[in-house]
Amino acid sequence: MTEVGSGEFFDAETGGLLRLELRSVDGRDFSLLRRFGYRSPDHPEPFVVPTDLDTFTTDLASVPHLFTWLVPVSGEFLPAAVLHDALVRPGSHEGPAVDRHEADRLFRTAMVELGTGRVRAWLMWAAVTLGTLWAGRDPWHRTRLVAVLGLVALVGVLATLDFLDVLDVLPWMGDRPWQQELVLGAVFAVLVPSVLALSWGRYWQAGVISGVALALLLHVTAVLLVLYGGYQLLERWVSGPADRRGVRTRDLGGS
Secondary structure (H helix, E strand, C coil): CCCCCCCCCEECCCCCCCCCCCCEEECCCCEECCCCCECCCCCCCEEEEEECCCCCEEEECCCCHCCCCCCCCCCCCCHHHHHHHHHHCCCCCCCCCCCHHHHHHHHEEEEEHHHCCCHHHHHHHHHHHHHHHHHCCHHHHHHHHHHHHHHHHHHHHHHHHHHHHCCCCCCHHHHHHHHHHHHHHHHHHHHHHHHHHHHHHHHHHHHHHHHHHHHHHHHHHHHHHHHHHHHHHHHHHHHHEEEECCCCCCCCCCC
């Protein structure tokens, strides 16, 4: 994975080094206290993110709770995440207009330039690309997205059942020593998503990364889903239901 770029973040007020200053709006969304910008060698003008609360707010890195162990909500990549939020929301930045595909690419490049590890940067890029495909409302893109990820998950479940000798359906598993089945399972967890991802066209790289990540993390995700679901049930029982923002309102104002 290579990344070419010599962009830089800067303070829009002074032109000096970046100062990212945020103010909490409601504990989930944030507005900027100070404008900042990003110069990309691929665009003639810099991108500037405003401080106007009515124009722009950010939820930082939009990471599902299940995966914050792998990708935290904030980190060295935070300016890139805030920039990406501004670029994908019409009227939320000053500078060149870009489509979501280019905004996603800039997000990935800027993360690497900020010192984010390339594996994490490409994982996060693949994740926002899934959002771009879904947000585009193109039925063909959505169908391919659901079909590929659904097939990867199905093959992963079948491979697990085959490994446990509950079923015998996948030819690469078969009746082999468990060590061989484990190795072959890992090989096809990479091969199957990579082949299926070719159907995504220009987004094939995001398809490969998403599919392989899903295949390799399927069992971890299943365990986390069970644990997280149990936590949510316990929290609802102890603290009452949450509103649409996820806030438990029963104890608001209590001591």
